[in-house]
Amino acid sequence: MVLALVLVVLGGAGWLVVVLLTGGDGEGTAAAATTGSARSSVPVPALERVVPSVSGVSTPTPPEAPTAEVAPAAAPTPVPGDPCTDDMISLEVRTPPTAAVGSKPTFELLVANVSAVPCARTLDKGLQELVLLDSAGARVWGSNDCFPEAGVDTRMLAPGEVVAFPVLWGGLTSEPTCTAPRGAPAPGSYVVRGRLDTKVSADAPLTLG
Numbered sequence: 001m002v003l004a005l006v007l008v009v010l011g012g013a014g015w016l017v018v019v020l021l022t023g024g025d026g027e028g029t030a031a032a033a034t035t036g037s038a039r040s041s042v043p044v045p046a047l048e049r050v051v052p053s054v055s056g057v058s059t060p061t062p063p064e065a066p067t068a069e070v071a072p073a074a075a076p077t078p079v080p081g082d083p084c085t086d087d088m089i090s091l092e093v094r095t096p097p098t099a100a101v102g103s104k105p106t107f108e109l110l111v112a113n114v115s116a117v118p119c120a121r122t123l124d125k126g127l128q129e130l131v132l133l134d135s136a137g138a139r140v141w142g143s144n145d146c147f148p149e150a151g152v153d154t155r156m157l158a159p160g161e162v163v164a165f166p167v168l169w170g171g172l173t174s175e176p177t178c179t180a181p182r183g184a185p186a187p188g189s190y191v192v193r194g195r196l197d198t199k200v201s202a203d204a205p206l207t208l209g
Helices: 002-041
Strands: 089-095 106-111 119-122 128-132 137-144 156-157 161-170 189-196 203-209
Touching: 089 189, 089 203, 106 119, 106 128, 106 156, 106 189, 128 161
Parallel strands: none
Antiparallel strands: 089 106, 106 161, 119 156, 128 137, 128 189, 189 203
């Protein structure tokens, strides 16, 4: 009886050892297999997912450099004795405030050196002209239309010097060829404009009544 009990105990112990060894290896193998399978199922990231493509990277556009402003060229300093440019002289027309229709008023063309140095200017009669314009801007009379004058007149104008040229108007209309019939303009408001070659004056008012 004692011998049978010993055999039962030894058999149970052996069976327990077998079970422990078999169960531990199975679980370890399953765990290892499961871990290996899990590791093999993780996707390996593609290279372009880790390092972005060069074409996909936006490069900021550098700001444009400001354009340097070019300073305007300074006007040349006038040389004493050189010709007077249009900027170096002023031109003015003087008229009586009113004149009777058909009368013969006298106008004045004034040329002044407004520069700081003496300069020479050609003042030939052929370069001088006065024109009468009506309120609509139509030409009514010109000083060179019927009685043009010639002559050479170049003067050295001192700074601030003013030269006046009187011009007598006959009181009649005219046009550049002086072939159209001439008559007295109607009463109303007019202006007289002067010219010296390329220099033009402001308009001076004249009322005919």
